[in-house]
Amino acid sequence: xxxxxxxxxxxxxxxxxxxxxxxxxxxxxxxxxxxxxxxxxxxxxxxxxxxxxxxxxxxxxxxxxxxxxxxxxxxxxxxxxxxxxxxxxxxxxxxxxxxxxxxxxxx
Ligand code: FES
Numbered sequence: 480x481x482x483x484x485x486x487x488x489x490x491x492x493x494x495x496x497x498x499x500x501x502x503x504x505x506x507x508x509x510x511x512x513x514x515x516x517x518x519x520x521x522x523x524x525x526x527x528x529x530x531x532x533x534x535x536x537x538x539x540x541x542x543x544x545x546x547x548x549x550x551x552x553x554x555x556x557x558x559x560x561x562x563x564x565x566x567x568x569x570x571x572x573x574x575x576x577x578x579x580x581x582x583x584x585x586x
Contacts, residue, residue: 480575487583503566513581520566528582
């Protein structure tokens with residue numbers, strides 16, 4: 480399955496993410512600048528912030544844990560209603576075609 484990332488400069492990247500792999504892992508492996516993933520997916524760095532564009536897709540993503548919810552208060556760019564930590568967005572077939580905006584680290 481594929482996810483489309485929209486970078487802060489509005490460029491778009493289609494990324495293959497294997498089922499069971501997180502979007503953070505696939506994005507860092509592909510060298511996407513805006514997704515750093517300092518903590519390796521441990522929900523302690525908040526450098527993997529993305530915003531899911533479509534509510535219908537948000538409903539297909541793994542449920543947000545309390546820890547993720549709390550960490551989203553510490554992101555560089557202020558959180559939005561559809562903000563997620565991409566290390567917690569573990570890919571499933573259902574999520575194929577999802578579009579996410581990469582948080583702007585300058586904000
Ligand atoms: Fe650190 Fe997601 S990679 S919080």
